[in-house]
Amino acid sequence: MKLISIKSYTHLEIYKQDWNKLTEDNENTNPFIEYEFVYNWWKILGSHENVEILAVQEHNRIIAFLPFQFKKTWFGYMAHFLALGVANYMDIIVRKPDANRAIMFALDELIKSKKSIVFYLHGLLESTSTPFVLSKYVKARNMKERHFSIVTPFINLENLDFDEYMRPRKKLHGMDRREKRLRALGDVSLQVVEANEMSDIVRLHRRRWEKKNDTSGFSTARKQEFFKYLAELPSGKFSVRLTTLQLQDEKIAFTYGFTCRTRYLGYVLGHDSDFDCYGPGRLLIKEKVSQLISDGIQKLDMSIGYEPYKMEWNTDVDYTRKSIFSTNTIRAKIFRNLLWLKDILISKVKKYRAAVLFRRNTIGKLKYFLRKKGSFSYWVRGISNKLFPFIYDKRSYLIGRKQRSLVVDGKEFEFRKLPNNLALSSGAQRKDILQKIYNGYAGYYSEDILKAFWINENVIRLDDVEVVINLKKSSIYIRDWHNGNIQQILRFVNHHYKGIDVFVSLQTKDKIGVKLLTQLGFEWTEKVTFTRVLGNTKTSREEY
Secondary structure, eight states: OEEEEEOSHHHHGGGHHHHHHHHHHTTOOOGGGSHHHHHHHHHHTSTTSOEEEEEEEETTEEEEEEEEEEEEETTEEEEEETTTTTOSOOOOEEOGGGHHHHHHHHHHHHHHHSSSEEEEEEEEETTSSHHHHHHHHHHHTTOOEEEEEEEEEEEEOTTOOHHHHHGGGSSGGGHHHHHHHHHTTSOEEEEEEOGGGHHHHHHHHHHHHTTSOOSSOTTSHHHHHHHHHHHHSOOSSEEEEEEEEEETTEEEEEEEEEEETTEEEEEEEEEOGGGGGGOHHHHHHHHHHHHHHHTTOOEEEOOSSOOHHHHHHOSEEEEEEEEEEEOSOHHHHHHHHHHHHHHHHHHHHHTOHHHHHIIIIIHHHHHHHHHTTTOHHHHHHHIIIIIHHHHEEEEEEEEEEEOGGGOOOOOOOOOEEOOHHHHHTOGGGHHHHHHHHHTTOEEEESSOGGGOEEEESSEEEEGGGTEEEEOOTTEEEEEOGGGSOHHHHHHHHHHHSOSOEEEEEEETTOHHHHHHHHHTTOEEEEEEEEEEETTEEEEEEEEO
16 A cells, blocks of 8 residues: 655645545545535635645555645644534545555554654544544554544434424424514515525625624635635535525525535524524524425435534434544643643533523624724723613613593594515614514504504513513503604504503603603503613512
8 A cells, every 4th residue: 555645736636536436436425525625625725724635545546535734833743634613524535445454554654754643633423434443543553542522413304204394393482473474574485596696695694693703704705715616616416505595585594505415514504683583594494404305315414513403403413523642652642631631621611501602692792892992982882781781770661551531532643554665674773673573563654664653462562671561452552652742643543443542661760751641641550670780680560
């Protein structure tokens, strides 16, 4: 056997046919070890990395590729698979019958030339044989290995009955209700889009992760170029699928995924945060499952990591292993043990969902805050709106009721109902307006939709303090009545909502509002008090 060192992507081109023959013979479904992915990653993102792919030749034929990167350090060398931080999975490309002797030969030859070396190999799926072949080699060479596994959920689509699969998930997080309310906003459809629409997907991703700690870097300039280039490649055994969920003509959710023979891997998933309450991401997954079944895909890989939504959708799990081992030189063992300790700590922390959310959301908001450090007004708003209320905040609300018989009649003022198409194009306040529509409000306005008042026939909602009070029949609740003339609003309500009691709310410190509503005949039925001290909240209700 002979070991060949490939140190440039142009040199790798010589072995394209050999590489593709190996993946085809293995019926490979890991998109990250397909030639198209490795070659283009090396060309676009890895050109300045110390990549060295080792090819094992036996009897004038290539039987294996080991896709490594090397780093020279104080203890010797560190070897890891290429595309670390981009490729979720990685592997040694070798036929199963050749795996033991090819891997043993390649690693023996590598260690001869680099005597002090630590191997840090990520992305090894335990459903493949490679991690176990490596463990066998490590044991045979009297070296020490520690591996760390992370759950990798997937949906087995082969022979899956879609209706049966969806039955227990329809009510999960109110999916049916959310889907119904989203479709009430307009036509909703799943679309497979072309690479020239990548800019829309990147824009959605950036907005989604603007205030979160995004470790993927999907929308950074260099990675944009790479992922767009992959999307432009012709479809084959390996290809990119860009799928969007569209409301009317607007993309509100997306997934960037890879297909590799019978497997689809959802690489990045996101949605427009304006539609958070409608759950467009869940609807996208539902429609995607149906589409993939129709396309004959056998496995929907949800990628590594314990995310609650993945465990709600999956039917099975795999595990992805990170294997760390080294030669027995003193310096290599010291560094190997440090890596072990680091990954033990990381794996323990990741078991706590709160820690993951803190890193993603709290640290993300802090980074966003620091990026805005040049904006004095942003700092002032942050301190006044976030910090001070966190330390201490106390608010009291009054609930007022006006009986139908006490509504003063008069000339009706004309208000128009806010239609969905205007809600979808309402600019900076769109998220707030969409949330109100989702919560069962109907909006009415005269000229400016941003000055609409809202009517709910089911509940009184004090969103600031998360209080919901059910209404009796023949009652309505009006919010944002400050946006218009309350007397005109009451006349409008008197005409369009006959035989009802009218409820409103306002803060007790709004003395002018309290006086005005009292003069109009409102009686105060309840007082709600909200208190926060160092983040700890308490809400009390009392008859007034």
